[in-house]
Amino acid sequence: MVRIKDIAKEAGVSPTTVSNVIHGNTKKVSKANIDKIQRILEKNQYIPSMSALMLAENRSRLIGVLIGEREGKRRSIASDPFTSVILNSLELEIYRQNYYMLFHLANSQEESWKLAATWKVEGLITLGLSSEENLELSEKCQIPLVSIDNYYGEKKVANIGLQDFEGGYAMGKFLAEQGHKNILFLADNDVGVDHERWLGVQKAVEEHGAEGAAAGRRIMPENRELRKAWLEDSLEDLKSRDVLFFASDFYALEAIHFLQDKGVDIPGDVSVAGFDDSPYAEICRPEITTVRQNIMKKGQEAVKRLICLIQEEEFKGQERLPVEVVVRDSVKQKPL
Amino acid sequence: MVRIKDIAKEAGVSPTTVSNVIHGNTKKVSKANIDKIQRILEKNQYIPSMSALMLAENRSRLIGVLIGEREGKRRSIASDPFTSVILNSLELEIYRQNYYMLFHLANSQEESWKLAATWKVEGLITLGLSSEENLELSEKCQIPLVSIDNYYGEKKVANIGLQDFEGGYAMGKFLAEQGHKNILFLADNDVGVDHERWLGVQKAVEEHGAEGAAAGRRIMPENRELRKAWLEDSLEDLKSRDVLFFASDFYALEAIHFLQDKGVDIPGDVSVAGFDDSPYAEICRPEITTVRQNIMKKGQEAVKRLICLIQEEEFKGQERLPVEVVVRDSVKQKPL
């Protein structure tokens, strides 16, 4: 590996001068030397050593991307097709901003902190951590942190998410306008994101629902096996609804198959809607009517937000990305 | 950030002694000092600085994970649900082995090399690079490299893959034994992995096929739109087969929906088989009969292989992971 010292020797100048040329501080370097040094740099394929840079500048150009793994959660990296897309967009933007991505599956706050400290990571992006975990981590690490898809009452941690309320509202409005009265919203929890979506649905039904329209809600188990049992138990309830609006396409898909196996026609007997517009939504029959989010954009904004935090600049982007209803085949129009 | 120097001062010893205690070189340190230093280390939550370590030891404990992005490829990180699983298993094992994972979407060999050099990455794991790209990269970087799912005639680069031939053979045998005679194998290329699978199918049909059984093959376009058109054009051909064996579950799923939309009953009119046992295989109707691979294991073995290369030890694991036929509903038994 060729070092600045080597270049300097070959050029017959001091390391400082070479360093200056590398960093474009060419005001105090003679034209002749600039050219000569640049040529030698090129020729020898000089690559700066991050270790030395880190030590000297006390910064790493590293951004840590942490994914929390919780057993049985929907947002498990293994089962969620979103994860790879998010990771993709994250790395793309991180690299574009001249940073590097250190990736880790976070098992504990302690571990995450150690990683960040060991590498002097300049900022953290987290996925799949709970609000409390994010807060604790942020306080412990004392470096900028941006979470994705997390909600806080008091908003202590920077977050990039969706216009979930608006998404719930838009779909609720669409369903109401399609003539559905008995709407059931299904999620696996009632905090943050899913809570917002539910509020949106309620508001939409209030404002746009026909005479007698009402929105109900059910919380399903997170665990797959338990959820399966839950669906069995809830069959009659589900069949009695006009439309089932699931908080994710994955759940919608699961339910569609469950119901179809029970002889229920979708959307003939019951309509189904999802949320996310994941690959699952299009790769099933009927194709799922859902709420689309732009995941690439989400990752991009998260990185931009973080960089602003790191450089102590103001973030002018969107913290809540817009969503839109995508009409496919799983919701049918009710005759009036 | 507390440094060794600080610990030393507090303990009233030299940095060297502290360093020795940290690394367990306690042969020449008094019991009293060991305890005292260890306590102070604990109390102050000492974390070694990677930058200093890298500089002093000339190694980084970093493993670069490179994903090649090629437009329109099946193995695009964005669309392939496998990617997140592989990434998951990779990081798990890398961390378990006391390394760290630097993640990058590789746009060019030049870029990959720069990344590796800048960070003094100790080894590289690549996904979705062609044989040539892997070879060139490996030569340019001069560090251990393990590719995933790549085949080479002369085997110049370490690779972790599947027993693809055996997989094709096992499914071919299964199909033949189910009474299918007119078997069509479909892939989007005829090199490496898919070529092996095809060879396996042929062998199986030869050995286990009934009188008059034969296996044919078609190469589909990689591009989604083109493939759609191709399916349209091939409809009659596809309908005339006993069974369609696709080189991936994704393709199988796509074709199932295409055929169902055309009124073809799966598996009533035509049976369909896939390969991978991806999430797609189970989340569709009929559920797809496929060849299962253990992706978590694949990532794990890739890391183990790389670590062996780095430490110049012999690798005693499996370079070709076993596969098994998973029988579901998309293949029916033919009456004799």
Next chain:
DNA sequence: ATGAAAGCGCTAACAA
């Protein structure tokens, strides 16, 4: 059993 000192590659303050 313990410590001093050099060196890893680079930056930046200061001299010349």
Next chain:
DNA sequence: TTGTTAGCGCTTTCAT
């Protein structure tokens, strides 16, 4: 315009 030097935090060799 160019060069000298100290220092970033750690390891390691060599004295003591």
